[in-house]
Amino acid sequence: MNGSSSYETSWADQWDNGPDPVYDYQNRKSSNNTSSAAKYKQKVGEGLGKTKAVASTGMKKVKEGTITGFHWIKDKYHKTTHKR
Numbered sequence: 001m002n003g004s005s006s007y008e009t010s011w012a013d014q015w016d017n018g019p020d021p022v023y024d025y026q027n028r029k030s031s032n033n034t035s036s037a038a039k040y041k042q043k044v045g046e047g048l049g050k051t052k053a054v055a056s057t058g059m060k061k062v063k064e065g066t067i068t069g070f071h072w073i074k075d076k077y078h079k080t081t082h083k084r
């Protein structure tokens with residue numbers, strides 16, 4: 001059995017005879033940093049707006065349901081106390 005060590009060539013190195021690509025980090029950061037940040041802020045802002053609207057609608061429904069529940073309990077209480 002022949003073990004693989006970190007000093008041997010990998011599968012990719014055996015089949016790829018070209019040089020490794022060089023990545024220019026300076027140009028990448030300066031050109032896309034502002035545009036991607038603006039896109040990200042816009043998407044987050046849209047998401048927060050939607051979340052706020054859903055939360056507001058949900059709270060209105062909870063408030064209406066609570067009021068309806070208290071009125072129902074109040075009516076039941078008055079019906080039982082007036083029967084005497």
